[in-house]
Amino acid sequence: MSETLRFITQQLNAEPFNKNLNLISLDSLESLQLIQLLSDVMAVIDPTQKIDIREESVDQTAIRIYEALRVYRYNCPEEPQELSSFREGLVTGDKTVVYPILEWLLQRIPELRKRAYLARFLVKIHVPDVFMQDGEICNLFRQYTTLIESFKDTHRKLDSLKTGGLSTSEVKRDISSMQDEKGQLQKRVDRVKKKVCNLFCFVPNVVISVVIFTRYVCINTVCEP
Missing domain, CATH: 1.20.58 (Methane Monooxygenase Hydroxylase; Chain G, domain 1)
Incomplete structure (x- = not known):
């Protein structure tokens, strides 16, 4: 997990995020702050995701993020119980759910930008x-x-x-x-x-x-x- 946090921090401190985080400040984020951070990363991939999560319900945020991850082809759980826990993690800002997503997104920003763009016309x-x-x-x-x-x-x-x-x-x-x-x-x-x-x-x-x-x-x- 420490390597994951280190990678996430390095990427978020670089362009275009410029978050000025360190391992401690990242790991100290409240659940809503962590979900907003995830949403901000997704907004770099797809500008339509640029949303202040305070303006939508918790469920709306979780559904929006989940649907975007499906478009990006993130490996979401398929087994019903695991999927339920995964969605719950998106609602509560569970670090064990959000950190792997952040790492995965930050590893492939250019590829996901193209995928999100094409999805607007191919879905x-x-x-x-x-x-x-x-x-x-x-x-x-x-x-x-x-x-x-x-x-x-x-x-x-x-x-x-x-x-x-x-x-x-x-x-x-x-x-x-x-x-x-x-x-x-x-x-x-x-x-x-x-x-x-x-x-x-x-x-x-x-x-x-x-x-x-x-x-x-x-x-x-x-x-x-």
Whole structure:
């Protein structure tokens, strides 16, 4: 554990954290301070995680962190009893739970940044079955999944371009093609949004899903921040 603490302290004292901690001050943090520290590290990976945990409930914080760890592919326990203890540790700021997470995150910040970025576009929106019975929504969802695959392919080409293995013209052709698709799909999205609002005005999750989809088809998301 001492080696873990030493590594965490060294990393948190460096850029971009600059926490000015030592082994004693780190190990003396109260549970809420430790959870906030974990959340701050996650915010460096994904800016959407930049949250003052005092503004959310303890359960909301634990769920947010747990879901982010799943996206990052952290090895969370699978056995029910162990998983329950793990989640409880996220709620209480248990050092035996939080320290290993901090160590794991700090070892792979660049990799996790990319993973968090891609997850915004590759984790599929859940659309309830009742809405999938509508032909237009079902067809739009199929096009959405096709765009996800197109995004994967374009992003792979972008990575190849960065390493010098692909011409810019090929990427530009892909982007131009996706821009054309975006223009056509935007009109359909607007129609579906109006239809969903009229038919299911008390189901906000679907409206949110459509808004998220609208953001996805904006082609400028192809380039990483």
